[in-house]
Amino acid sequence: MTYPADKRASPEAPIHDLLARRFSPRAFAPEPPEPEVLRRLLAAAAWAPSSGNGQPWRFVVGVTGDETWPQVLDCLDPKNQAWAQHAPVLGLGIAQMLRDDKPLRTGPYDLGQSMAHLSIQAIAEEVYVHQMAGFSPELARETFAIDPGYEAIVAFALGRLGDPDTLPDDLRERELRPRTRRPLSETVHRLSS
Numbered sequence: 001m002t003y004p005a006d007k008r009a010s011p012e013a014p015i016h017d018l019l020a021r022r023f024s025p026r027a028f029a030p031e032p033p034e035p036e037v038l039r040r041l042l043a044a045a046a047w048a049p050s051s052g053n054g055q056p057w058r059f060v061v062g063v064t065g066d067e068t069w070p071q072v073l074d075c076l077d078p079k080n081q082a083w084a085q086h087a088p089v090l091g092l093g094i095a096q097m098l099r100d101d102k103p104l105r106t107g108p109y110d111l112g113q114s115m116a117h118l119s120i121q122a123i124a125e126e127v128y129v130h131q132m133a134g135f136s137p138e139l140a141r142e143t144f145a146i147d148p149g150y151e152a153i154v155a156f157a158l159g160r161l162g163d164p165d166t167l168p169d170d171l172r173e174r175e176l177r178p179r180t181r182r183p184l185s186e187t188v189h190r191l192s193s
C-alpha cells in the first residue's frame with residue numbers, strides 16, 4: 001500500500017505545497033536517492049541563514065553500503081533503529097556550541113534552520129526526511145571524533161517513500177494516522193485578524 005492522502009497537512013490557512021506535503025515517514029524505499037540529489041539537499045542546508053553567517057552546522061551522512069551508515073544506525077535509540085534500519089540514508093546534524101570559548105546561543109537554532117532547508121529541498125525532490133532526537137550524542141561524539149566545541153543535536157533518516165505495510169503493526173497504525181497541529185489561536189499571541 002502507499003501512504004494515504006491525508007498525511008498531507010490540513011492547515012488553517014493555505015501554505016505552500018512543498019510545506020503541506022512534508023511529513024516524517026518511517027517506511028522508506030530501499031534505493032538511496034542519487035548522489036546529485038543528496039548534494040542538492042546539502043547545498044540547500046548550506047544556504048540557510050545563520051547568525052553573522054557563521055554557518056554553525058556540520059553534517060555526517062551515511063548511505064547504505066558505506067562504512068558511515070551502520071555507525072549512525074548504532075547511535076540511534078532502539079525504538080528508532082526499529083524502522084530507521086530500513087532507511088537508505090542516515091545522518092547526524094551537528095551544531096557549533098562554542099565560539100571563541102563562549103557559548104554560541106544560536107548554534108542549535110541555526111542548525112534547525114539548515115535542517116528545515118534540507119527537508120523542504122528534499123520534498124521538491126520527492127525525498128522525505130525524518131529527524132530524531134532519540135540517539136546517543138555521546139556515542140556520536142566518540143564514533144565521529146566530534147570536537148568539544150560541537151555537539152550532535154539531531155539524527156535523521158531520509159529516502160523516497162516506502163510501503164507502510166512493511167512496518168511492524170504498532171508503528172503502521174501510528175504511521176497511517178492523520179497528522180495534527182495545535183490551533184493557531186493557541187500558538188500565536190496578539191495577532192490581529
Ligand SMILES: Cc1cc2nc3c(=O)[nH]c(=O)nc-3n(C[C@H](O)[C@H](O)[C@H](O)COP(=O)(O)O)c2cc1C
Binds near residue numbers: 022024025132133135
Ligand atoms: C528535533 C526533532 C526530534 C525528533 N525526534 C524523533 C525521534 O526520536 N523519533 C521519531 O520517531 N520521530 C522524531 N521526530 C519526528 C517528530 O515526531 C515529527 O516531526 C512530529 O511528530 C510531527 O510530525 P510530521 O513531521 O510528520 O509533521 C523528531 C522531530 C524533530 C524535529
